[in-house]
Amino acid sequence: MKWKQIFNLKDVSYKILGGNISNGVGAAKNRAVEISTGQFLCFQDIDDVMNPLRISLQWEAAKSNTNALIGSNIVRWPENSTPRYVRWVNSLTDNQLKLQIYTSFGPTLLMPTWFCHRSVYDKVGGFVETGHGTPEDLIFFYKHLDAGGDLIRVDQALVVYVYHEDAATFSVKREMIWKIQLERLQQCVMPSWKEFTIWNAGKRGRKVVRSLNPNNLNKVAAFCDIDKNKIGRDIELYCPIKREVIVKLPVLHFTEAKPPLLICVKLDLTAGEFEKNLSSLNLTEGIDYVLFS
Numbered sequence: 428m429k430w431k432q433i434f435n436l437k438d439v440s441y442k443i444l445g446g447n448i449s450n451g452v453g454a455a456k457n458r459a460v461e462i463s464t465g466q467f468l469c470f471q472d473i474d475d476v477m478n479p480l481r482i483s484l485q486w487e488a489a490k491s492n493t494n495a496l497i498g499s500n501i502v503r504w505p506e507n508s509t510p511r512y513v514r515w516v517n518s519l520t521d522n523q524l525k526l527q528i529y530t531s532f533g534p535t536l537l538m539p540t541w542f543c544h545r546s547v548y549d550k551v552g553g554f555v556e557t558g559h560g561t562p563e564d565l566i567f568f569y570k571h572l573d574a575g576g577d578l579i580r581v582d583q584a585l586v587v588y589v590y591h592e593d594a595a596t597f598s599v600k601r602e603m604i605w606k607i608q609l610e611r612l613q614q615c616v617m618p619s620w621k622e623f624t625i626w627n628a629g630k631r632g633r634k635v636v637r638s639l640n641p642n643n644l645n646k647v648a649a650f651c652d653i654d655k656n657k658i659g660r661d662i663e664l665y666c667p668i669k670r671e672v673i674v675k676l677p678v679l680h681f682t683e684a685k686p687p688l689l690i691c692v693k694l695d696l697t698a699g700e701f702e703k704n705l706s707s708l709n710l711t712e713g714i715d716y717v718l719f720s
Contacts, residue, residue, distance in 0.1 A: 472539040478584065493544035493547070496542075498537060502587045519535055522713070526717075531693065531720060534568040539588060609635070659678065686710060689717055690716050690720065
């Protein structure tokens with residue numbers, strides 16, 4: 428009971444709630460919020476370290492916008508663990524916080540940095556409680572956005588995010604995250620597209636095409652790629668259940684692709700080559716292309 432002693436010593440009031448059965452991360456957070464009484468909520472993972480200025484800085488941001496989910500930059504420990512993720516989450520612009528929400532990295536504001544007015548939590552209805560392996564942070568994040576919520580990041584490293592192999596985040600299967608993200612893409616993005624091009628004629632791009640509903644499948648005009656062995660070919664995708672070709676698509680060079688583009692290429696893996704190619708097209712993120720990687 429180390430923290431009990433520390434809180435008593437500093438005359439800080441606290442509540443401790445426990446149980447014999449683990450019902451998952453979502454349930455634990457919900458129970459904590461239920462027994463709390465404050466107007467503002469600060470989420471903190473037990474294995475992470477909070478900067479002494481975190482609460483005051485995020486509280487100031489939350490006071491100015493009670494409809495916002497507030498996050499912050501992070502420092503990773505050990506220092507060189509997940510460097511791609513740290514670079515991404517710390518370098519997003521304000522606009523990209525709401526745009527790059529379909530990557531394998533998950534929410535653009537890291538869950539252990541969240542701070543918000545209680546009304547934000549109440550509007551969403553709390554975290555889902557489906558237990559181990561559920562991306563409850565991503566589901567909450569999307570519901571918050573769908574309810575018209577804002578996103579704000581305090582551009583200071585206010586949390587030391589500790590890496591260890593047993594972290595709950597690694598119990599979430601990438602396939603589940605991918606399905607949730609694709610479902611939201613089909614509901615919130617693709618309805619406004621008359622047709623679109625998928626950047627990646629490899630496995631990732633083909634998987635997306637196979638997983639689209641019939642209406643959105645009919646909107647796919649082509650693949651585009653940089654691989655000269657794919658460009659100029661037609662790709663036929665076969666359905667083993669129907670025993671027929673479901674779609675036949677040409678593969679274009681990326682410079683010939685017509686926006687909007689659904690980009691199924693992971694960031695920061697090609698020594699900047701992909702990012703350079705994308706920048707050369709002078710496209711507007713969120714309008715001319717969406718990252719789904």
